[in-house]
Amino acid sequence: MPGLLGFTKRAFESDDYIGVLKKMQRAVTFFPCYLIDRIFEDRDLCATRVTNGIIQKELQPYTKNSVYIWFDGEFYNRSSFQKNFPTDLSLLYEYYRNGKLVQFLRRVDGIFSTVIYDQKNQSLKIITDRFGLRHLFLHRRKNGYVWASEIKPFLFIPSYSPSVTPDAVDQFIKEGHFCGSVTWFSDVKLIEPATIITIDLKTNKVVSNLYWSVKKIRHPEQRLFDIDEMAHEAGKLLKNAVEKRCNPGDNIGISLSGGLDSRALLAAFPQDHTPSPQTLTFGSPDCLDVRIAKKVAAIRNYPHTVHVIDENNWMTNRCKGVWWTDGQLNLIHMHGIEQLNAIKNLYHIELNGFLGDAILGGTYIRGNKGMHNMFRDRGRRFIAMGLVIGNVLIHTRIPFMDNDLYEFTLTVPDRFLKNAFFYKKVLLHTFPEFFSDIPWQKTGLPIAKNNCQVFLKYSFERVLDKLSTILPITRRNRSFTNYRNLLCTQPSRILLEKLFKNDDALIFNYVDPVKIRTYIVQSKNGIDKSDIIGRYMTLEIWLRQIAKKDCISIDELLC
Secondary structure, eight states: OOEEEEEEEEOOSOOHHHHHHHHHHHOOOOOOOOOEEEOOOOSSSEEEEEEESOOOSSOOOOTTTTTTEEEEEEEEEEGGGSSOOOOOOHHHHHHHHHHHHHHHHHHHOEEEEEEEEEETTEEEEEEOTTTTOOOOEEEESSSSSSEESSGGGGGGSSSOOOOOOHHHHHHHHSSSOTTTTOOSSEEEEHHHHHHEEEEEEETTEEEEEEEOGGGGGGGOSOOOOHHHHHHHHHHHHHHHHHHHHHOTTOEEEEOOOOHHHHHHHHHHSSSTTOOOOOEEESTTOOOOOOHHHHHHHHTOOOOEEEEOTTTTTTTHHHHHHHHTTTTOOHHHTTTTGGHHHHHHOOOOOOOTTTTTTHHHHHHSSSSOOHHHHIIIIIIIIITHHHHHHHHHSSEOOOOOOOOHHHHHTTSSSSSHHGGGGHHHHHHHHHHHHHSSSSTTTSSOOOOOOHHHHHHHHHHHHHHHHHHTTOOOOOOOOSSSSOHHHHHHHHHHHHHHHHHSSSTTOGGGGGSSSSHHHHHHHHHHHHHOOOHHHHHHHHHHHHHHHHHHTOOOOOHHHEE
């Protein structure tokens, strides 16, 4: 995902600092339509920004009174501040100038990262939003610092030879994603959420502070709760969250599935917004997701498009996706990447149901890690990588991460959140026409049905599945795609052979080749090993891209 780039000049010696930054720029410039800002340089630092040109089209840095600001992302509640500020950057500057930056950051609702350079004070601040969802990575060297919104620009730092660590490989293969601040390189870290890193350029000293914590929001559970009143309030907050992210004239789309999150966003979409939203669904034309999505879109007569994922297109762009995501997302999970250009032709801004099931549905309170740690690891480092893919060509907004909605749900007792009890109540109360009678893909039944009905339906489906293996029973497709089958088709089989047949595969420096080849054989024999095989494929492709310092396409790998 394009974004912010820069370094303090003490980080390394060079005869051409601008040339170095231009190489870093090119590494994150994936399409000709990108907007590339001019490079700022003075005696202390070099910095710039690359954007896909959907939002924040004004050239940066924002400059006033020797303060320079680079900003990636956007604010959603600018109008709630007392003074009318024309842009996000002017608002940010005003609170920085008045010495109220921390108070502002605690209050502002937005997904962003920003760098503020105060030339007079020789001070540099690197800041992430409260959820840390506009990723920004930091490399600390002996005498200076390098920052970038992606990992690959660090490959072009003079006198720096990053190498993938065995610990990083083990974590990616085991978990399927990274956790916390870990990256492929031991000395490059993802900056934590809600963080202000202040660098004194005179002394090179650095101070890191958290300006917000989820622990300060949760209310005690001893108070009395009226579940119906809470459901009403949550529904109202969800509507407000969606409305704040639908500016007049925005060309907006929603990727509908058979789940609850994207449907909730469509239901909350302001009906007076012009133009109407575009909707689309990925998968085979007869899958349950497509059938449900068509019914949902038809309620308001919104246009609906089906993008098929099949053996002829599923690998399209996935090798590029490994480069775009710095090898941090298993290529098996890059759903829809094959249709990026088609999506851009439909809309420029997408409302995404990111973590709706975790925020309102309680899915992150079931494990031992707790909601905060689950978000920090799985939510931010795995699921959010799908947002990175989307932001390559469009701009994604995530209403479930709205400050007011998120903080309110933290006051809901866990006993209500479990098993989506509260979430279902909110949806049925607020949007009955979208949820009372239309099934949920997870169960095949509307969420208004009780647990006994769901259990009977589930048991019946299991019986049919077993019978279909011995009797000529045709089962309708429930899943939007079958990656195990796709891995057994062309060109997937050829690609697997090209990646892992020879002993010179780069991944064999970290992983036993026998283990990888065993999984491939098991997959060919009908055992679903697509997820773990996808992790191995992603790592091998990424290692080759690191060696080349450039993207490698599927055609290059197959030749």
